[in-house]
Every structure is written in structure tokens, then in C-alpha cells.
Amino acid sequence: MTPKALFELCDELLNTVLRFAQPADTVVSAFFRANRSLGVRERHALAETAYAVLRERLKYQYLAKSGSGSIERRLAILAWQGSEAFLRAATTPAEQEWLAHTQKINFGKLAQVQRDSLRHNLPAWLAEALQAEVGEQFWPLVGAMQQSAGLDLRVNTQLTKRDAAQAALAAEGIDTVPTPWSPIGLRAVGKPTLNRTEVFNRGEVEVQDEGSQLLALLTEARRGEMVVDFCAGAGGKTLALGAMMRNTGRLYAFDVSAHRLAALKPRLARSGLSNVYPAGIAHERDERIKRLSGKVDRVLVDAPCSGLGTLRRNPDLKWRQTPEAVLELVAKQQSILNSAARLLKPGGRLVYATCSLLRAENEAIAEAFSAAHPDFEPLDVAEILQRQGVADARALTVPAGAAATAAVEVDRAVETAETAGPVESIEPAEGAEGAEGAETDANAAVEAPASVASYLRLWPQVHGTDGFFAAAWRRR
Numbered sequence: 001m002t003p004k005a006l007f008e009l010c011d012e013l014l015n016t017v018l019r020f021a022q023p024a025d026t027v028v029s030a031f032f033r034a035n036r037s038l039g040v041r042e043r044h045a046l047a048e049t050a051y052a053v054l055r056e057r058l059k060y061q062y063l064a065k066s067g068s069g070s071i072e073r074r075l076a077i078l079a080w081q082g083s084e085a086f087l088r089a090a091t092t093p094a095e096q097e098w099l100a101h102t103q104k105i106n107f108g109k110l111a112q113v114q115r116d117s118l119r120h121n122l123p124a125w126l127a128e129a130l131q132a133e134v135g136e137q138f139w140p141l142v143g144a145m146q147q148s149a150g151l152d153l154r155v156n157t158q159l160t161k162r163d164a165a166q167a168a169l170a171a172e173g174i175d176t177v178p179t180p181w182s183p184i185g186l187r188a189v190g191k192p193t194l195n196r197t198e199v200f201n202r203g204e205v206e207v208q209d210e211g212s213q214l215l216a217l218l219t220e221a222r223r224g225e226m227v228v229d230f231c232a233g234a235g236g237k238t239l240a241l242g243a244m245m246r247n248t249g250r251l252y253a254f255d256v257s258a259h260r261l262a263a264l265k266p267r268l269a270r271s272g273l274s275n276v277y278p279a280g281i282a283h284e285r286d287e288r289i290k291r292l293s294g295k296v297d298r299v300l301v302d303a304p305c306s307g308l309g310t311l312r313r314n315p316d317l318k319w320r321q322t323p324e325a326v327l328e329l330v331a332k333q334q335s336i337l338n339s340a341a342r343l344l345k346p347g348g349r350l351v352y353a354t355c356s357l358l359r360a361e362n363e364a365i366a367e368a369f370s371a372a373h374p375d376f377e378p379l380d381v382a383e384i385l386q387r388q389g390v391a392d393a394r395a396l397t398v399p400a401g402a403a404a405t406a407a408v409e410v411d412r413a414v415e416t417a418e419t420a421g422p423v424e425s426i427e428p429a430e431g432a433e434g435a436e437g438a439e440t441d442a443n444a445a446v447e448a449p450a451s452v453a454s455y456l457r458l459w460p461q462v463h464g465t466d467g468f469f470a471a472a473w474r475r476r
């Protein structure tokens with residue numbers, strides 16, 4: 001395709017993405033399906049340019065006030081992620097001159113508020129909320145969220161071990177390193193294409209952010225148990241739970257979205273698991289759920305949330321979310337958690353998790369639940385993670401309780417993570433193979449009362465994962 005023609009397509013793609021009618025990844029996939037002739041490099045340039053605009057939209061829109069041509073074309077020129085030679089071939093001399101001029105603009109002359117907004121590229125409500133949450137960590141957080149996320153893999157411990165999977169991937173030309181925290185994770189070097197490898201097609205690895213892997217470990221799901229993944233979606237965590245259960249027992253994967261559950265099917269087939277029962281539900285009070293009341297050992301609520309912890313992957317979310325939508329989500333999260341809790345038998349484990357950074361969706365939900373349910377004892381998630389082979393798990397957690405402010409907690413997490421050593425240097429505990437390694441002694445430890453309850457709080461700028469929150473309880 002000629003540079004000019006490709007630039008026109010970029011204009012078209014940006015036009016659709018910036019309407020925010022659908023998630024950016026959905027729009028980009030549909031666009032590529034409709035333009036099948038695009039090569040790998042062309043797709044990469046178009047998708048990365050669209051994502052670059054989403055990440056730094058305020059800055060690019062400010063710069064695009066000058067110049068000529070459609071606003072999308074100007075944004076594409078400013079944020080172009082393909083080669084420079086290509087950009088030169090696609091643009092006029094006047095456009096090239098304009099681009100060179102924009103690169104010399106000095107933001108230092110602008111008022112502080114405007115300068116800040118062109119640097120953080122967040123809607124005002126979100127910038128304020130995050131500043132209140134994390135204090136001095138705000139700029140490091142912004143910096144981390146403007147990077148694109150790496151590719152993390154979870155090793156299917158039902159089929160193989162981490163070092164064996166790593167060696168098998170290397171034999172297929174894919175280099176990885178062990179993830180710093182999760183004992184069942186590998187982080188790819190670069191961004192290789194995985195789905196044509198034999199290791200992937202044999203089901204030995206799945207794509208999953210390290211943070212998500214840690215959430216699944218928090219359930220400590222074991223052989224022969226009855227487990228519910230209440231908001232299973234496309235089953236990222238379901239697959240991890242099924243492997244932890246060694247393909248025994250019964251694992252229900254519930255979701256209100258039949259479409260998302262359908263995406264679980266091929267992944268299940270690859271994983272070799274036969275203990276998973278996907279089931280569509282109408283809502284959290286569905287009859288199917290009532291029938292399981294008081295019968296379940298472990299319930300994971302990976303709640304629908306604002307997703308603001310995943311801005312590295314989904315930068316469009318910051319433009320699509322609103323304070324009103326967050327309020328609605330909070331009500332939904334409370335309702336789902338209350339319904340899910342009813343499933344548990346005495347001694348059972350409840351885990352509530354989100355990929356949100358906002359206290360309203362996290363600590364506030366957990367604390368309201370604890371206050372309303374004295375029959376649920378909040379657990380120390382650091383202790384759980386340690387049992388599951390996570391080295392330095394304290395560096396991933398904050399004390400539970402209304403007293404601590406989030407900003408203080410983030411500073412503590414930074415300090416603890418720094419004391420634990422650079423993220424890259426942390427190795428899993430010796431012999432740790434996640435659920436597999438923990439299986440032998442988990443029986444005795446799992447029901448022990450927590451000394452001091454804690455929450456999991458993962459931050460991109462501190463832990464190199466997406467932003468995640470999790471709390472766990474034991475039904476007394």
C-alpha cells in the first residue's frame with residue numbers, strides 16, 4: 001500500500017476510535033478485519049499510532065490546533081509510530097514544516113494547570129481523583145501508565161513447569177524471563193507473536209498479566225473443591241484456578257455475558273481442563289446461584305470495574321469512563337459481592353478483586369463489606385501469597401482498615417518494594433511452583449486466622465504490573 005493510501009486509512013481509523021462508541025481494541029480489530037490486505041508492519045503502525053493518540057490525547061489535540069487538513073490527519077502526523085521515511089513520503093512539505101514547528105513548542109510558557117494537563121493527559125476528574133489517591137506518586141504513576149504494557153504469560157502448571165515452558169519457548173525463538181512476583185509467570189522479551197508457537201497451542205502458556213496471576217493465587221483453590229469464578233469473562237482467571245485445582249473438583253465459570261464466556265471455550269480446549277463448567281447467568285441473584293448457596297469452598301469475584309488500572313493496555317478507558325459510570329459500578333460491585341458471599345460454606349474463602357486504581361471501587365467496597373458481614377473475617381493477603389510461593393509478598397500489600405490513607409499506603413508500597421530490591425532481581429521462593437508447590441502444606445495454613453488483615457495493591461509504577469486491588473475473607 002502506498003504511504004498516502006495508508007495515511008488515509010489512519011485518518012479513518014482515528015476518526016472511529018475517537019468517537020469512543022466502542023473499546024479501542026474492538027474498533028482496531030474490526031478495522032483490520034475490514035482491511036485484510038494490510039501487512040503486519042502496516043497494522044502495527046496504524047494500531048500504535050491510534051494508541052499513541054489515546055495515551056497523549058490532550059497534548060496532541062493542543063498541538064493540532066494549528067496546521068491544516070482534517071484533525072485526524074494532523075493527529076496522525078503528530079503521533080505517527082511507523083517509520084520516518086514513511087511519514088515523509090505520506091506528507092506534504094508544508095505538513096513536514098508544521099510538524100518540525102510543533103516539535104519546538106515550549107509548554108513552559110503555559111499556565112501551570114494547562115501544562116500539567118498536557119503532561120498527564122487525563123480528564124480533569126480522573127487527574128484529581130488519582131492525585132488525591134497517590135499524592136507524590138502521581139507523576140511516576142502517569143509516566144508508567146503512558147507506557148505500553150509488556151507481554152506476560154502464565155504457565156499452565158497442570159501441563160508443565162515454569163522452567164520447562166521457558167526452555168520450550170526459547171527453542172521456538174521466544175525469549176522470556178521469570179516474572180518478579182508470580183511464581184507461575186514468564187515475561188516475554190519484546191512483543192513476540194505467540195499464537196503460532198507450539199508451546200501456546202499445546203496450552204502450556206496463556207497470556208495473562210502478572211497481576212491477574214496473583215489474584216488467582218489468592219483463592220488457594222485446591223484439589224477436589226467446589227469453586228466459583230463469579231465474573232469469569234473470557235476466563236483468564238478461570239484457567240488459572242482450574243490448573244490450581246489440578247483439573248479435579250468443580251469449577252463454575254459464571255458471567256452475564258454469553259459473548260465473553262464463548263471466548264473461554266477455545267482457551268479451555270487448549271488448556272486440557274475438564275473441571276470447568278461455564279454458565280451464563282442473568283444477574284447476580286440468578287436462580288442458579290441461589291441453588292449453590294452455602295455449598296462452595298472458594299469464590300472469586302473479579303468484579304466489573306472502571307478498568308483504570310489497565311490504562312497501559314486500554315488508554316481509551318480514561319476518555320470513556322465518567323464519575324457517574326464509576327458510581328454505577330460501585331453499586332454493582334457491592335451487589336455482586338453480597339450475592340457471591342452467600343455461596344460460601346463456613347470456612348470458605350471469598351476473594352474480591354478489581355483492576356481499578358480508585359479507592360471507591362476497592363478499599364471502600366471491602367471495608368463496607370467487612371462492616372456489614374461480621375461473619376466474614378478479613379484475611380492477610382500477604383500471608384496467602386507467601387504460602388503460594390510469592391517472594392516479598394509484603395511489598396505487594398497494604399494494611400486493611402479505614403484509617404490508612406491511600407497516598408500513605410502507596411508511599412509505603414514504594415518503600416517496601418525498594419527494600420525488597422529492584423523488581424527484576426526478585427526470584428520466586430525456592431521450589432515454588434505456585435498452586436502446585438503450595439498444595440502440600442496449604443491444608444493446615446489456609447484456615448488459620450489472619451494476624452493483621454491486608455489488601456493486595458498493585459501499581460504499574462511500583463510493581464510493573466497493571467493496577468490491581470484484592471481483598472480476601474474467610475467465612476467464619
Ligand SMILES: C[S@@+](CC[C@H](N)C(=O)[O-])C[C@H]1O[C@@H](n2cnc3c(N)ncnc32)[C@H](O)[C@@H]1O
Pocket residue numbers: 212230231232233234235236237238254255256257260281283284302303304305336
Ligand atoms: C473484570 S471482568 C472479568 C475478567 C475475567 N475474570 C478474566 O480474568 O478474564 C468482569 C466481568 O464481570 C462480568 N459481569 C458484569 N456484571 C456481572 C454480574 N452481575 N454477575 C456476573 N458477572 C458480571 C462482565 O461481563 C465481565 O466479563
